[in-house]
Amino acid sequence: MQEGNINFHTRKWVRPEDLNANGTLFGGSLLRWIDEEATIYAILQMGNGRVVTKLMSEINFVSSAQQGDLIEMGLRAVKFGTTSLTMQAEVRNMITRSSILTIERIVFVNLDEHGRPAPHGYTDITYDRDRLPTHHLPSVPPVP
Numbered sequence: 255m256q257e258g259n260i261n262f263h264t265r266k267w268v269r270p271e272d273l274n275a276n277g278t279l280f281g282g283s284l285l286r287w288i289d290e291e292a293t294i295y296a297i298l299q300m301g302n303g304r305v306v307t308k309l310m311s312e313i314n315f316v317s318s319a320q321q322g323d324l325i326e327m328g329l330r331a332v333k334f335g336t337t338s339l340t341m342q343a344e345v346r347n348m349i350t351r352s353s354i355l356t357i358e359r360i361v362f363v364n365l366d367e368h369g370r371p372a373p374h375g376y377t378d379i380t381y382d383r384d385r386l387p388t389h390h391l392p393s394v395p396p397v398p
């Protein structure tokens with residue numbers, strides 16, 4: 255994974271219900287947390303609540319976490335396309351900073367009110383909340 259200013263925001267405490275049969279952090283829990291975190295990041299960057307996950311590239315489970323560990327999730331936008339945003343993700347141990355998981359590419363697509371890809375109009379990262387949508391969206395009918 256490319257070195258750089260990845261921002262670690264959300265922290266989690268590994269609870270008993272997050273463990274697998276080996277007593278280590280269940281990968282499914284980790285992916286659910288990352289997907290949610292990445293969705294919020296995509297909304298903040300593309301300024302639209304209507305975004306979908308298009309692709310997750312290879313997921314590297316680098317090391318495991320144990321019950322009681324504190325972990326943190328980091329994301330960084332690496333490419334602004336016309337309708338898409340590509341980001342990298344890393345989860346690491348908050349105390350030791352050792353890597354737990356990396357994902358090279360997560361691609362989100364910005365959608366219009368009909369659920370079709372739409373230009374988001376942005377070319378660079380915002381570190382503020384200036385693109386945050388301010389109202390709830392009506393539900394979108396599925397694209398035929």
Ligand SMILES: CCCCCCCCCCCCCCCC(=O)SCCNC(=O)CCNC(=O)[C@H](O)C(C)(C)COP(=O)(O)OP(=O)(O)OC[C@H]1O[C@@H](n2cnc3c(N)ncnc32)[C@H](O)[C@@H]1OP(=O)(O)O
Pocket residue numbers: 293297302303304305306307308309334335336337338339361363369370371387388389390391
């Ligand atoms: C009070 C405040 C309220 C605020 C408000 C909050 C609202 C809070 C809402 C929460 C929101 C929850 C959201 C949860 C996130 C899910 O859970 S999403 C669920 C899982 N994902 C899906 O169901 C998506 C299913 N797929 C699709 O619908 C279609 O494939 C898509 C995404 C519409 C794209 O269709 P498509 O025909 O591939 O479109 P196409 O125009 O060819 O490509 C679009 C872009 O994707 C890129 N792309 C396409 N395929 C690939 C690929 N294989 N690899 C890389 N890039 C690709 C293209 O290059 C293009 O990018 P640009 O060059 O324009 O930048």
